[in-house]
Amino acid sequence: MASDYCAPSSILIVGSGVFGLSTAFSLSKDPKFKDTSITLVDRQPFPAPDGSSIDTSRIIRPDYACSPYTALVSRAQALWRTTFAAAHYHENGLCITASGPSQTYVSSSLSNVRELGTCKIEELHNAQDIERVTGVENASGAMGYVNWSSGWADAEGAMRWLRREVEALTRVTFVTGTVDQLLFDHDSSTVSGALLKDKSTLTADLTILAAGAWTPSLLDLRGIAKATGQVLAYMPVSAAEEARLRDRLTLLNLSTGMFLIPPSQGLLKVARHGHGYVNPTTIRHPESPSSLPPITVSLPLTHIDSPGQSVPAEGLKACREFLSHIHPSLCVPSRPFTKSKICWYTDTQHGDFLIDYHPKWKGLFVATGGAGHAFKFLPVIGDAIVQCVVGRMPDEFKGRWEWPAERVEESMWEGDGSRGGPVGMVLSEEIAKGGAKL
Numbered sequence: 001m002a003s004d005y006c007a008p009s010s011i012l013i014v015g016s017g018v019f020g021l022s023t024a025f026s027l028s029k030d031p032k033f034k035d036t037s038i039t040l041v042d043r044q045p046f047p048a049p050d051g052s053s054i055d056t057s058r059i060i061r062p063d064y065a066c067s068p069y070t071a072l073v074s075r076a077q078a079l080w081r082t083t084f085a086a087a088h089y090h091e092n093g094l095c096i097t098a099s100g101p102s103q104t105y106v107s108s109s110l111s112n113v114r115e116l117g118t119c120k121i122e123e124l125h126n127a128q129d130i131e132r133v134t135g136v137e138n139a140s141g142a143m144g145y146v147n148w149s150s151g152w153a154d155a156e157g158a159m160r161w162l163r164r165e166v167e168a169l170t171r172v173t174f175v176t177g178t179v180d181q182l183l184f185d186h187d188s189s190t191v192s193g194a195l196l197k198d199k200s201t202l203t204a205d206l207t208i209l210a211a212g213a214w215t216p217s218l219l220d221l222r223g224i225a226k227a228t229g230q231v232l233a234y235m236p237v238s239a240a241e242e243a244r245l246r247d248r249l250t251l252l253n254l255s256t257g258m259f260l261i262p263p264s265q266g267l268l269k270v271a272r273h274g275h276g277y278v279n280p281t282t283i284r285h286p287e288s289p290s291s292l293p294p295i296t297v298s299l300p301l302t303h304i305d306s307p308g309q310s311v312p313a314e315g316l317k318a319c320r321e322f323l324s325h326i327h328p329s330l331c332v333p334s335r336p337f338t339k340s341k342i343c344w345y346t347d348t349q350h351g352d353f354l355i356d357y358h359p360k361w362k363g364l365f366v367a368t369g370g371a372g373h374a375f376k377f378l379p380v381i382g383d384a385i386v387q388c389v390v391g392r393m394p395d396e397f398k399g400r401w402e403w404p405a406e407r408v409e410e411s412m413w414e415g416d417g418s419r420g421g422p423v424g425m426v427l428s429e430e431i432a433k434g435g436a437k438l
């Protein structure tokens, strides 16, 4: 398709997160699309308060067991350090640890970042090494390494920066509205845009669906992608504590999934990169509401959809136990988390992104499957998506980002080996056992 690629006259992007906004940026700059009208619709005014891309912080690490992602992050980091939202990027280093089976991921990741040849690495052989290098009172994990060339970004700050850049190019029409369903024409197997909840339509020659964890509400992605909820908790820290901890390493224990990012804006964030909670929801069939039976898929339930939403006690306990283990003097029993939430990953079978044309619906391209690790690619993922749109998927991601050959029962998904903590939790069941609204 690439050599004779003919740009569509109109493109509709659904979703203004990492995948959608970066695509809008790349399309706006690409001369091939100079005559294409570009519309970006999101159900929330920007920045979406419950979008996965909006938060105080996201880890930026080339530390992957899969080397193509290591190489892609390395290219992203070159931009994070210089021209892309650089004021929002902090290169404090990352300490990645494990005990038990997750050590395999750590070893592969270590070998990949070594291979890059540009990262400053220190191997950690035991708990004493971990305590010495991180400054925690008690180590979490039995072994690991520090990559001093990893960092973290103020996610909301970087997304706001990108939005201003896109606006400055004046190529994109921004619409706030909820897509109720895509406009499917069953006779021609074509998608021609979207019908919004207010009954208005946005038509386009090409629709790029980048609705994050909500994507399975607009397309039948059973066995391909699903939403999983992850717990986050925040503890306020004083200015003196923030000054003391600000330059510390980010800590990520791949066996438990627990991680801690240095404090910013007076808040210390603890979270779990885990298998997460599913939220099975029965909805009308997104592609054929009148002729096919309803389907049940895991979809996000956020503090915006449901303002009284509790966070499961199980998740809050995991955050508290992690913090009180590594920093007992900071996390004294009388000192509570003051804010917590569930944030939604778009998980796929192997943790790979899904960036491809739909195999059946002409005029429909899907860019999703962040699987809890896409933020760091913000400076480069839009260009990669546009490459795929014009038919030039990078060779190293063929078979990873392509539409999967088959749907695989979700309980069989292996992930990418980076997740820790409990498996098989259902959000409503965990909340029923106890929860708190913070």
Ligand SMILES: Cc1cc2nc3c(=O)[nH]c(=O)nc-3n(C[C@H](O)[C@H](O)[C@H](O)COP(=O)(O)OP(=O)(O)OC[C@H]3O[C@@H](n4cnc5c(N)ncnc54)[C@H](O)[C@@H]3O)c2cc1C
Binding pocket: 014, 015, 016, 017, 018, 019, 020, 041, 042, 043, 044, 048, 050, 051, 052, 053, 054, 057, 058, 059, 060, 177, 178, 179, 180, 210, 211, 212, 213, 214, 215, 218, 230, 231, 232, 271, 343, 344, 345, 346, 368, 369, 370, 371, 372, 373, 374, 375, 376, 377
């Ligand atoms: C708790 C947590 C921690 C993470 N930590 C890291 C990390 O440390 N490092 C890292 O690299 N990555 C991390 N990630 C992953 C990364 O943040 C995500 O992969 C990425 O932000 C996903 O972007 P997205 O565009 O797919 O989704 P989103 O940002 O959620 O964007 C989707 C957008 O679609 C909109 N939308 C949904 N439905 C509709 C509709 N019907 N109509 C119109 N608009 C709609 C939503 O409002 C939303 O704005 C983390 C994610 C979470 C949740």
